[in-house]
Amino acid sequence: MAGAIPAEATFTNPVLPGTHPDPSICRVPGSDGAPDDYYLVTSTFEYFPGLPVFHSHDLVTWTQVGHAIHRTDQVDLSSVPSSGGLYAATIRHHAGTFFVVTTLVHTQGQGGHLLVTATDPAGPWSDPVWLEGDGIDPSLFVDDSTGRVWLTATRLADPGEWEGQTEVWLRELDLAAGALVGPEHVLWRGALHGAVWAEGPHLYRVGSHYYLLASEGGTEHRHAVSVARADTVTGPYTGNPANPVLTHRHLGRDFPVVGVGHADLVKTAADEWWMVLLGSRPYGGYYPNLGRETFLAPVVWEDGWPVVAPGVGHVAGTFPLPDVGARLPRAGIPAGVGAVVVHETFDGPGERLDLAWNQVRTGDRFWSLTERPWHLRLPLLPATLSDVATPAFLGRRQQHTDMDLTVRVDVDPAGPDEWAGLAVRQSEEAWIAAVVTRAESVAVPGGAAIRPVGAVSGSVPGTVPSPAPGGREVLVVERSGGEEVVVGRAALGPLGLAEGPVDVVLHAVGQEYAFGVRTLRGFHAVATVHGGRLSSPEAGGFLGVWVGPYATGRGTTTATVADVECVEYRGR
Numbered sequence: 001m002a003g004a005i006p007a008e009a010t011f012t013n014p015v016l017p018g019t020h021p022d023p024s025i026c027r028v029p030g031s032d033g034a035p036d037d038y039y040l041v042t043s044t045f046e047y048f049p050g051l052p053v054f055h056s057h058d059l060v061t062w063t064q065v066g067h068a069i070h071r072t073d074q075v076d077l078s079s080v081p082s083s084g085g086l087y088a089a090t091i092r093h094h095a096g097t098f099f100v101v102t103t104l105v106h107t108q109g110q111g112g113h114l115l116v117t118a119t120d121p122a123g124p125w126s127d128p129v130w131l132e133g134d135g136i137d138p139s140l141f142v143d144d145s146t147g148r149v150w151l152t153a154t155r156l157a158d159p160g161e162w163e164g165q166t167e168v169w170l171r172e173l174d175l176a177a178g179a180l181v182g183p184e185h186v187l188w189r190g191a192l193h194g195a196v197w198a199e200g201p202h203l204y205r206v207g208s209h210y211y212l213l214a215s216e217g218g219t220e221h222r223h224a225v226s227v228a229r230a231d232t233v234t235g236p237y238t239g240n241p242a243n244p245v246l247t248h249r250h251l252g253r254d255f256p257v258v259g260v261g262h263a264d265l266v267k268t269a270a271d272e273w274w275m276v277l278l279g280s281r282p283y284g285g286y287y288p289n290l291g292r293e294t295f296l297a298p299v300v301w302e303d304g305w306p307v308v309a310p311g312v313g314h315v316a317g318t319f320p321l322p323d324v325g326a327r328l329p330r331a332g333i334p335a336g337v338g339a340v341v342v343h344e345t346f347d348g349p350g351e352r353l354d355l356a357w358n359q360v361r362t363g364d365r366f367w368s369l370t371e372r373p374w375h376l377r378l379p380l381l382p383a384t385l386s387d388v389a390t391p392a393f394l395g396r397r398q399q400h401t402d403m404d405l406t407v408r409v410d411v412d413p414a415g416p417d418e419w420a421g422l423a424v425r426q427s428e429e430a431w432i433a434a435v436v437t438r439a440e441s442v443a444v445p446g447g448a449a450i451r452p453v454g455a456v457s458g459s460v461p462g463t464v465p466s467p468a469p470g471g472r473e474v475l476v477v478e479r480s481g482g483e484e485v486v487v488g489r490a491a492l493g494p495l496g497l498a499e500g501p502v503d504v505v506l507h508a509v510g511q512e513y514a515f516g517v518r519t520l521r522g523f524h525a526v527a528t529v530h531g532g533r534l535s536s537p538e539a540g541g542f543l544g545v546w547v548g549p550y551a552t553g554r555g556t557t558t559a560t561v562a563d564v565e566c567v568e569y570r571g572r
Contacts (some may be wrong), residue, residue: 291544
C-alpha cells in the first residue's frame with residue numbers, strides 16, 4: 001500500500017488567490033538546460049493596467065511580470081461600467097513572439113476582439129490589432145502540423161434553440177496581415193441539451209485528434225468544463241460521453257470551492273498535463289468576496305479523453321506538485337496562501353507603482369510619487385466610487401478571508417465633502433469607505449441613518465466620540481442597494497488625532513469588516529459592516545474585491561490633497 005504523499009511534495013489551491021478569473025496559460029521550453037517558462041494571463045474588466053501577465057517555472061508559484069494592456073492609447077476603458085471592459089484573454093507563444101487576444105466590451109470607443117503582441121512578456125506590448133467577429137472569449141490555436149493559425153470565439157447562437165444558447169466559431173488568422181481569412185466554421189453549441197453559455201473555447205492537437213475545451217452553464221454555481229474532439233480542426237466535433245469532465249455544481253453550495261470552469265491546458269516537459277481554471281471560495285455563507293480565483297489541477301488521458309483530478313474529481317484541497325521535467329527548488333507556497341504582509345512605503349525610484357496596484361478604468365496619472373517624497377499623493381478628484389469614471393482610488397486584490405489593511409493618510413479636509421482614507425470596492429454599486437473628513441454642524445449630512453457600531457475583536461472599548469462641528473472626523477460609508485449610508489463616525493480630536501497623519505484601518509475577520517483608526521491605545525472600531533454585500537451573488541457582476549487608498553471631493557474640484565505615507569496589507 002502506497003504511503004501518503006509528504007506535505008512538502010504537495011501544493012494547495014488556489015495558486016492565484018483573489019480576483020484572477022479566466023486563466024490562460026502557455027509554456028515556453030527552456031534552452032541550454034534552463035527550466036521551462038510558463039506564462040499565465042487573467043481578465044481584469046474595468047481595471048487598469050489590464051490583463052496581468054504572470055511567470056512560473058513550477059506551475060505553482062507565480063510572479064507578476066507585467067500587463068498586456070499597460071498604455072492608455074491601447075484601449076478606451078473610460079466609459080465601461082463595472083464588469084465591462086476586458087473580458088477573458090488567451091496567451092500563446094509562437095516563433096519567439098507572445099500573443100494575447102481578448103475582447104473589449106461595453107465601451108463607447110472601439111471595442112470587439114483585439115490582439116496584442118510582445119517579444120518580452122514583461123512588455124512593452126504592441127498597439128492592438130482589431131479583429132472582426134462577434135462574441136467574446138477569443139482564443140488562438142497554432143497548428144504545428146500545418147503551420148496555420150486559427151482563432152476561436154463564442155457568440156449567441158442565431159437562431160438559438162433556447163435562451164442563452166451560444167456557439168463556438170472558428171476562422172483562420174493571417175498573423176502577417178492581422179486579419180481573419182477564409183470561411184467561418186461553427187464547431188460547437190455545448191455538450192448538454194439546454195446548456196447555456198458554452199464559452200471560453202480553446203483548441204489543442206493531441207495525437208491525431210483536435211480537442212475543443214469549453215465551459216458551459218454560466219460562470220457561476222452551474223459552471224462546468226466539457227470537451228469534444230475531431231479528426232480535422234474544422235470539425236465535426238463529437239462530445240466526450242463523460243461530459244462534463246469537471247464541475248462542482250453537484251457538490252452543493254456548501255462545498256469549499258464552487259463555480260469551477262473556464263479552463264486551459266498545458267503539457268510539461270515530463271509529459272504531464274495540467275489544467276488552470278477559475279473557481280470561487282465562499283465563506284460566511286454563499287459570499288465569494290475574493291472573486292473568481294485561479295486553480296490548478298492534474299489531468300490524465302484515458303481512452304482518448306482528458307480526466308481531470310483523477311481519483312478525486314474536484315479541485316479543493318491539495319495535489320502532488322507538478323513534474324515540470326527539470327531539477328528545481330521545492331515549489332513555494334502560492335501567493336496569498338498563509339500569512340502575507342505587504343508594506344508599501346512608496347519610496348521607489350521614479351513614478352512607478354508595484355504591479356499589483358490597479359486604478360479604475362483609465363490610466364490617467366492622477367497620483368504622484370514625487371510631489372511629496374516618500375508619499376503617494378492623491379488629489380481629491382470630483383469623481384466618487386459611485387461614478388462611471390476614474391476616482392482617486394488605487395486598489396489591490398483582497399486575497400485572504402481574514403486580513404488587515406492600514407492606510408496612513410495625511411489630509412486636512414476643508415469641509416464634509418472632502419474625503420481621504422481607504423475603500424473596499426466591488427463595483428460602483430457596492431463599496432465601503434472609511435475616510436477622514438471635516439465635520440459640519442448637523443449631526444449627519446443629508447439625514448442619513450447611522451447603524452450601530454458593532455464590537456470587534458481587538459478594538460478599544462468605550463463609546464464612540466461624537467464629532468465636534470468643524471473638527472476632523474472619520475466617517476464610514478457603505479453603498480449598497482442604490483444608496484450611500486453613513487454606518488459610523490467618530491471625532492478624531494478626542495482620540496488624539498486632531499491633526500497630522502491618521503492610520504485608517506480595515507480589520508476583516510470573515511464577513512465581519514470592521515473599520516476604524518489606530519490610536520495610541522490600539523485599534524478603535526468605528527463601524528462593522530457585513531462584507532457579504534460586496535460579493536457578486538449579492539452585488540452582481542463578475543468581480544471580487546479590491547482594497548486600497550481613496551480620496552474624493554464628492555463632485556467638487558478642490559486644491560486639497562491627501563498624502564499616503566504607507567499602505568500595509570496583512571493577510572492571515
